[in-house]
Amino acid sequence: MSNEELREQLCMIGTSAADFAAARGGPQRARRVHEGASAFDPKTWRAIAGLGWFGIAVPEADGGLALGAAAACVVAEEAGRALLSEPLATGMAAASVLAAARSLRPADEALQALLAGEGHVAMACAATADRGEEIFHIGLVPEGDAASLWLAVRGDGADFEARLLRVGSPGLGLSVRAAVDGSRLADARVERAAWFDAPRILQGAEGASIWSRGLRLAWLADAAALCGLADAALKLALEYMRLRHQFGVPIGSFQALQHHAADCHVDATASRALVHEAARAADSPRGNWAAAAAIVRASATALRVTQEVVQFHGAIGFADEHDAGLYLRRAMALGARHTRSALARLQESARL
Template sequence: MAVLNDEQIMLKDMVTGWARERMPVTQIRSLYDHGGGGKQGEGPGFDRAAYGEIAQMGWTGICVPEAYGGSDFGSFSLGFVLEELARTLAPLPLLSSGMIAASALVLGGTEAQKVLWLPALADGSAVGTLALEEGAHHAPDTIAMTATQTAEGWRLDGLKRFVADGMGADLFIVAARSAPASDTADGITLFLVPAETAGLTREALDQIDARRPADLRFDGMVLDARAVLGEVHQGGRLLTALLDRAYAGQAAELLGLAEQALETTLEYLKTRVQFGQLIGSFQALQHRAAEMFGEVQLTRSAVEAALTAIDTGDAETSSLASLAKAMANETAHRISCEMVQLHGGIGMTHEHDAGLYLKRARVAEQSYGNLSFHQERWARLNGY
């Protein structure tokens, strides 16, 4: 486990206290609205007022330079903020906006683009997200959405699916194919697309974790040249950098989720009596708990290594990011299942928190690449 400096310790303690008081698990439960007379998932899928609160505390600007209203505190620091918020399943777009969208502007934006968007992302008045997926699985190398150069600038046509926090976003970072891959290094260009741009329609989706992604349809959308983020036809490198941050950030959330699921389960093992004994005294259950604890510690090491690599510009960042995401996927999957099983019958009910952790884990496992994707990517990057 990394050693935190005084400022990071203060930040971590602040996040922990705020999440438990302001965003307990009951907050995500309320989004389901079962039997409440409303439709599940109405609205953006997150609490805008709560997001404004964390913006006032500076958490949304952690990856933003001070010149644009942020603190430039680094991906590692934002990682443990994401981890602590995930412990209570806080439904906030911090990963989408504060890490991925903000990093897109920092790494690829022009000065005009940074001045326009970074202060808004830092103070929470705007929410950004990455629009990448087009199929049922994470496949960043198979982008089919087209960007055609015209006299006015660029025309975008196509569909983006399962866009995280898409119903509440004000800005989309859109990846489109602007040239055949054989003609340029990769033929991908990234664009900044405000949500109100003509030619864009979005359709809300309901997920099992009650969050609200969206399908985006681009029908002859016209953008001027100022919408291009980074280099024309050469967006692959920038996209890879953004995805490495997405992988590591999502892994941090999965780590926090798994930690809390394990802690809640351990408390139950210490209090549940069966056959006249605490079930935590059964050796078989002790072995299972010990294995889960070990997996969490190994996952923490991988996640912290990936976040540190991002901040230091390590050449192994991509490999470490996929390692962290693969391990976090596997750990959260197992522990969320064990949480349900070890709680017994009550763990199968909607009224208990176990199901909420399992549902969130399943969605987060698939977001930005499942276990198989990252195992294959890690192997390829390491020459296997």
């Protein structure tokens, strides 16, 4: 496929994704989630699966679209722009990992369920152990136990292993809490016996490499979503600055506000360029480093831009009833998912 054909394909994917995300998401739904409604809609989840988004980075032989990280970022950017609350990035990343382990029946069954939109597979990394009796995992779930499976990993190098943990199994406990935007976070506490009873689908250095590629895709997709929501938030502020008058003129004519808006535009544009360049470099030797840089930069940019957007609206922007705060809260929740692990990757690369 030529570069021109690829651009046309990505443009069509983006248009389709924008229409779908606008119909299923938007500030009104984000507000309902913030006020306590579920962040996970099974109908929307199945509709996303019907569009093939979960298989966007899965080989065609495994039932996917094989479009790669660049297409995943185009879709995720539009989802972020519309504040779509379903954990799209996790779904795409988990599918790519499961596809690589499809020769094992548990992985294949989980992959088919995910591609059909019949389940959600959360990704969880080991955080710590408690008195040598239990393994503590932390991850993100859409709504309580809506994640039917946890793709959980521990160790590194030759000691790396990934297992599929089924929610509700004996020895697996969940501690769920609300994020600032109303989505749900969960910690999983796994007894050692339950861990070793769960099917192992990846192990060793090869398994660690497969997991790393999946994590890279999650970083890139969430980075693109952050770029999308930052752009949408800035457009909301610019429209307000055109309509709001003070001293007989639009406040957008004030030079101080123009400078701040220009800085936000440059920052958002640069972050978006970095994300999409990192997506094109996803399969290169520096792919992990590029993806880590993309999510760190996009997180910082989205947080800065959405904070400025609240300021642009003046006192009304600080009111909980205004939409400006929805973008800020989503930026805070989404950016916090990966920042620590991505920064660790960047520090590791700097030492090499």
